[in-house]
Amino acid sequence: DQQVKQNSPSLSVQEGRISILNCDYTNSMFDYFLWYKKYPAEGPTFLISISSIKDKNEDGRFTVFLNKSAKHLSLHIVPSQPGDSAVYFCAASGSRGNTPLVFGKGTRLSVIA
């Protein structure tokens, strides 16, 4: 049973346009969400996070939106740059317990110049 789902294995976007990566979760106990970015031959690196008390968190070109009722979050990258080409992992955890991060399977983003 996959608790965190990234249903799009890949996404291709033109440079300068918006990239939208989606993530759905099933566990209603999750209340903290993170996005990680992974380049080939490197470990994942933290990108941005959001707590369930918020519905939006912004950091430069990156914005994460959370819709708790739909159990859905999305990562927006505006404008997209070729250096953003990587695999993006959505992760979730429950802050009320000592629980590990649960990751989605990842979405490979390709930004075309």
Add this chain to the structure above:
Amino acid sequence: KAGVTQTPRYLIKTRGQQVTLSCSPISGHRSVSWYQQTPGQGLQFLFEYFSETQRNKGNFPGRFSGRQFSNSRSEMNVSTLELGDSALYLCASSTTSGLNTGELFFGEGSRLTVL
């Protein structure tokens, strides 16, 4: 500040053998967790150690084990290797236990190939 260091980076083993992977966390980080990444399954949690104690364990068979030393360095061991154990094994460190507090710092991983 040095990042998370994993050794070896690449290794090839045959079925039935055992393997030990090593992880040195960021200085000052006391929590170390291990994840297995495969193309079909994404990142799957193996276990977490904090102050030499296993705090969390994922849904993996007993062939997968780990430990943490007093200097926070960690090792994971896989015995009786199977073809399906071929994967990238990622170690991550953080300042506190309870991975729910957020940011994990990952190493580059150890890529294991089982023939």
